[in-house]
Amino acid sequence: MDSSILQKRKTMTTTTHFGARSFKSRLFFSIVLLFALITISIVFLIIGTLAAKGFRQINWSFFTQVAPDTFDAMMANASGKIIPGGILNGITGTLLLVGLASVIAIPFGIVIGIYLYENATKRYANVIRDITDVLQGVPSIVVGLIVYLWVVVDITKGYSVLAGSVALAIMMLPLIIRSTEESMKMVPTTLKEAAIALGTPYYKVILRVLIPSSFSGLITGVLLAVSRVMGETAPLLLTTLGNSSVNWNLAKPVSAVPLLIWQFYNDPNMVNLIWSSSLFLMGFVLLLNILSKWIAAKKSIQ
Amino acid sequence: MAPATSILSIEDLSIAYDRDKYAVKNVTATVRKNAITAIMGPSGCGKTTLLRAINRMHELYPNISTEGKIKLYGDNIYEMPTIELRRKIGMVFQRPNPFPTMSIYENVIAGYKLNGIHLKRSERDEIVEITLRDVTLWDEVKNALHKKGTFLSGGQQQRLCVARALAFKPEIILLDEPTSALDPVSTAKIEDLLVELKQHYTIILVTHNMSQAARISDNSMFMYLGELIEYEDTKTMFTNPKDPRTEGYLTGKFG
Numbered sequence: 001m002d003s004s005i006l007q008k009r010k011t012m013t014t015t016t017h018f019g020a021r022s023f024k025s026r027l028f029f030s031i032v033l034l035f036a037l038i039t040i041s042i043v044f045l046i047i048g049t050l051a052a053k054g055f056r057q058i059n060w061s062f063f064t065q066v067a068p069d070t071f072d073a074m075m076a077n078a079s080g081k082i083i084p085g086g087i088l089n090g091i092t093g094t095l096l097l098v099g100l101a102s103v104i105a106i107p108f109g110i111v112i113g114i115y116l117y118e119n120a121t122k123r124y125a126n127v128i129r130d131i132t133d134v135l136q137g138v139p140s141i142v143v144g145l146i147v148y149l150w151v152v153v154d155i156t157k158g159y160s161v162l163a164g165s166v167a168l169a170i171m172m173l174p175l176i177i178r179s180t181e182e183s184m185k186m187v188p189t190t191l192k193e194a195a196i197a198l199g200t201p202y203y204k205v206i207l208r209v210l211i212p213s214s215f216s217g218l219i220t221g222v223l224l225a226v227s228r229v230m231g232e233t234a235p236l237l238l239t240t241l242g243n244s245s246v247n248w249n250l251a252k253p254v255s256a257v258p259l260l261i262w263q264f265y266n267d268p269n270m271v272n273l274i275w276s277s278s279l280f281l282m283g284f285v286l287l288l289n290i291l292s293k294w295i296a297a298k299k300s301i302q
Numbered sequence: 303m304a305p306a307t308s309i310l311s312i313e314d315l316s317i318a319y320d321r322d323k324y325a326v327k328n329v330t331a332t333v334r335k336n337a338i339t340a341i342m343g344p345s346g347c348g349k350t351t352l353l354r355a356i357n358r359m360h361e362l363y364p365n366i367s368t369e370g371k372i373k374l375y376g377d378n379i380y381e382m383p384t385i386e387l388r389r390k391i392g393m394v395f396q397r398p399n400p401f402p403t404m405s406i407y408e409n410v411i412a413g414y415k416l417n418g419i420h421l422k423r424s425e426r427d428e429i430v431e432i433t434l435r436d437v438t439l440w441d442e443v444k445n446a447l448h449k450k451g452t453f454l455s456g457g458q459q460q461r462l463c464v465a466r467a468l469a470f471k472p473e474i475i476l477l478d479e480p481t482s483a484l485d486p487v488s489t490a491k492i493e494d495l496l497v498e499l500k501q502h503y504t505i506i507l508v509t510h511n512m513s514q515a516a517r518i519s520d521n522s523m524f525m526y527l528g529e530l531i532e533y534e535d536t537k538t539m540f541t542n543p544k545d546p547r548t549e550g551y552l553t554g555k556f557g
Contacts, residue, residue, distance in 0.1 A: 190399040199388035200416040
């Protein structure tokens with residue numbers, strides 16, 4: 001290397017443009033940092049507000065009793081006590097709805113995801129992939145309307161757990177399909193080849209090698225899909241309506257935490273319960289997110 | 303290369319990835335039993351495709367077309383079920399690829415597990431111990447059999463992969479540049495292992511490394527642009543190559 005070129009470059013960077021460039025670079029970095037801080041602080045503001053306003057209502061009966069009626073709440077407010085009762089009907093309803101939705105969506109989603117991975121370049125796969133993206137973009141209220149038409153009117157002849165679960169499953173499906181395909185792509189092809197070279201039948205390559213090797217990715221995708229639909233309100237309003245008591249019958253209406261939040265919002269006596277219910281929902285979703293991140297980091301095969 | 307001891311015969315084999323784009327062109331050769339046959343040649347000469355054609359792994363690529371025959375003990379492998387064929391012809395890959403979700407023990411018997419063949423515990427233990435001794439890995443891992451195979455060093459992982467291929471007692475073992483991702487010490491161990499294994503198995507080895515072929519192989523193929531240019535006793539090929547292209551490759555003029 002010619003030393004004069006090095007010398008020239010050195011003087012260029014140290015004298016000519018150094019000040020201006022460095023300033024631009026620092027300015028750009030500051031803007032990026034500012035935006036990042038604003039984004040982060042929104043999350044902390046949400047959690048902080050919910051915690052500050054909602055913690056007072058969180059006690060044992062919050063988890064063990066159903067939502068109070070408006071008269072009890074009014075009396076409690078008038079005498080300055082906390083509102084009695086809790087959101088047990090909402091918690092059990094949400095678990096039931098999301099559980100049944102997962103039972104419907106997970107097998108479908110994983111099978112389709114594997115199909116897309118295995119036939120990545122085929123025309124059918126591309127069509128399915130595009131339709132999946134469209135499905136993801138369907139507004140949740142529209143999903144609710146359609147399920148109202150299909151399930152509420154035709155099958156259960158009334159608002160039901162089943163209808164709510166079908167609506168949530170439809171919303172989970174594209175998320176699970178895409179995350180399955182993506183996590184399958186992370187499995188090195190050499191593993192698949194190793195299994196095939198041992199004479200392994202095709203279905204066992206998938207069941208015993210591909211799925212176990214991408215297991216953390218699959219679980220992460222499912223957890224994120226669950227946490228995504230857990231807070232859905234609009235489609236549930238049209239499919240499962242709500243219920244003032246705990247219900248385990250799949251053909252009957254059920255409540256859900258976001259539905260209760262909506263109900264509390266519409267009742268001036270229940271305002272305090274909005275915050276504690278939101279805190280609970282937010283906490284649960286946050287927990288699922290942290291859990292999925294932990295699994296992804298812990299169980300990663302690379 | 304007397305036909306009496308041949309195990310595999312490749313008859314006028316041509317493989318095309320796209321129409322008229324041949325990766326392997328009109329290759330005819332017989333492979334000797336209980337010997338190490340090396341396939342050499344520059345990148346893109348078709349040596350890996352030829353190797354993969356022997357256990358039909360090349361069929362995994364899309365739009366592949368194959369003409370000609372490969373016969374194992376006289377039976378055309380293209381008329382056998384692939385599952386059966388691949389149990390008779392094992393394969394070891396360029397990069398060590400033990401199953402990350404399985405322990406060392408499970409990796410050795412992975413062939414049985416993945417094929418749903420149930421063995422008694424004593425049989426499994428025996429297969430694992432014998433096979434790991436065969437690949438000289440037993441003493442290094444006997445106290446860690448239930449740890450994940452991915453915790454081993456690269457060289458140990460590759461010997462584990464050889465063990466996984468051996469556990470089925472195949473007729474032939476195909477190796478696709480098995481030492482290209484390994485350090486010299488691990489490479490030497492694998493080479494010693496292959497020389498040891500040829501007493502019981504037939505080995506076909508693709509290698510980039512000419513000195514490796516010279517060190518351990520009995521016969522050598524030299525491929526260039528999909529054609530089998532020369533197929534000889536290794537000593538003869540290295541000391542007295544017939545084709546100028548072979549000589550050019552062996553003396554480092556290209557490749």
